[in-house]
Amino acid sequence: MKKNWPLWEVFVRSKNGLEHRHFGSLHAADAEMALENARDVYTRRNEGVSIWVVESKNITASNPENNGELFEPAQNKIYRHPTFYDLPDEVKHM
């Protein structure tokens, strides 16, 4: 037969209160196995309290070729940042 186990991406929440972060990838035949493998591979040292796995082919990624139009327009919208606004020195925290 010779069909290879697909690739999965693993996201781990290291403790409650934190978001799931991308930890790495692995191979597994199905979602259950991917979860079990993720547990064995990526949380051997107590690194997590929750795991997400998603088959890599299901991730849609932006194309870096389009980075200019996607991300550069945000660079000159400096009025979205607090430092854009002048305040008198007396107002220390706002």
Place this chain on the structure above:
Amino acid sequence: MKQDLYTYILGIADNNLILGQRLGELCGHGPSLETDIACTNISLDLLGQVRSYYQYAAQLNERLTSEDQIAFMRTEREYLNVLLVEQPNTNFAYTIARQFLYDIFHKLFIQNLQNSTDQTLVAIANKAIKEVSYHQRFSSDWIVRLGDGTDESHEKIQTAIDDLWTYTNELFQLTPNDEQMIKAGKGVNTALFKDTYYAQINSILNEATLATPQSKWFQKGGKEGIHTEHMGYILSDLQYMQRTYPNMEW
């Protein structure tokens, strides 16, 4: 009484030692890196439990007074593990079948050990239960995958289950020491969950489209120290260093 408890603990822990040793043989030779890592995790869990048991047992014995003396310095007849766990890794089907037939028992056993009147055993059981539950999930999942996978895998896992079936009944054999410890409230009465064991096995095998063996011919002996021919070889590896270089620290 001390000596009886000591013997009883060995009867539990030796299973883990020999199974952990068998799984250790596979490290680096698994069917995929992921599976290799998973099997090693199980081995590490089992050996971790072994250390807790032996450390406790070492306090109860006069001759063997450390975990390592207990693990390495006994003769073959003094090891009390069941025959099932010493069976070889003939192929991955045998490894999984052996694990599965043991894990189902092990989890039921540990659940019951949590009610022991011996607080040290309860503490060990409380920690082990989570590990053992995971083992059972892992091996059951693989039984189903192999059983309901390809024709080849179906045949291989069925053969392994059939071959190892003869060693299941011994898990429930009660030695005079077992009886005594049950009476004392420390030991686990395995007779109480024998039916549950076979029912659980049957249910997973069904799901895996596998046949539950009907044979009623069973092997025993391990619990009294009479082992299969494999055991001597396991011990010659296990004990190699301690026997060749006695009385040294490592």
Place this chain on the structure above:
Amino acid sequence: MNDPQQAIREKQFEAKIARDEKIEPKDWMPEKYRQTHIRQISQHAHSEVVGMLPEGNWITRAPTLRRKVALLAKVQDEAGHGLYLYAACETLGVSRDELYEQLHSGKAKYSSIFNYPTITWADIGAIGWLVDGAAIINQVPLCNTSYGPYARAMIRVCKEESFHQRQGYEIMMKLANGTPEQKAMAQDALNRWWWPSLMMFGPTDAESVHTEQSMKWKLKRKSNDELRQQFIDQTVPQAELIGLTIPDPDLKWNEARQSYDFGPIDWDEFWQVVKGHGPCNKERMNARVSAWKEGEWVRDAAMCYAEKKAAKKEVV
């Protein structure tokens, strides 16, 4: 290279790396960059996985339970590291199966050190202390390399690896402080592993082919000879501390250089092992190939089951 646009792209690419920006999988990269990375990362992954074998050889015979679990955990980590690195390599568009194929056919290389046999328990100590020590020196700079997935894998590897070397040194220390028989065992292991460990840093700078390009891409931050010297300077005092003797009569502290001078390395031996004629090249490869072959029906079964299950879900 006559496409002017290509030339501009390459220039921009090199400038990006020079600015210490990372390259990520979907970014444009020169074909040579991709190929070099596939070669180096996979070679690294293969080394982890083949490296499991010489140490795995002692799991069933470890002298105490504490040593047994530590060794198991260490060899397991190596499987994990192989896995991280294969995954990093896969982001470059090559599958793990293809990489295995390259290893099994002998096309891909792995670290030669793993072609030496582990014949006593002290070898497990020597490997942890010397081989992992050398590996760490090679690997730490890679946490900063230009290819993002490789750098991230290396950060994880280095973090986990920190116990490996300690584990090895502790074994050696215990032996060196033990009975005369144990001390002799430790010294014998050091004698056998010292020179192969020095060879792990690769040929001398004068003979090394890839260095300049690798420096530019931050696949390498220091030259082979610099790293080798660093290893020697770091390891000699550790040997002295536990009363073991480095098997090099020419080894001498050089006050002016503030470094140790050392004797000539037997490069003939190095090339013999690299070319496949070391003591265990055949055994190592056979072990990998047979694990993979014997696992095929298992991997197939799991896939077949997953597909059946997915089909059932669709029907429902």
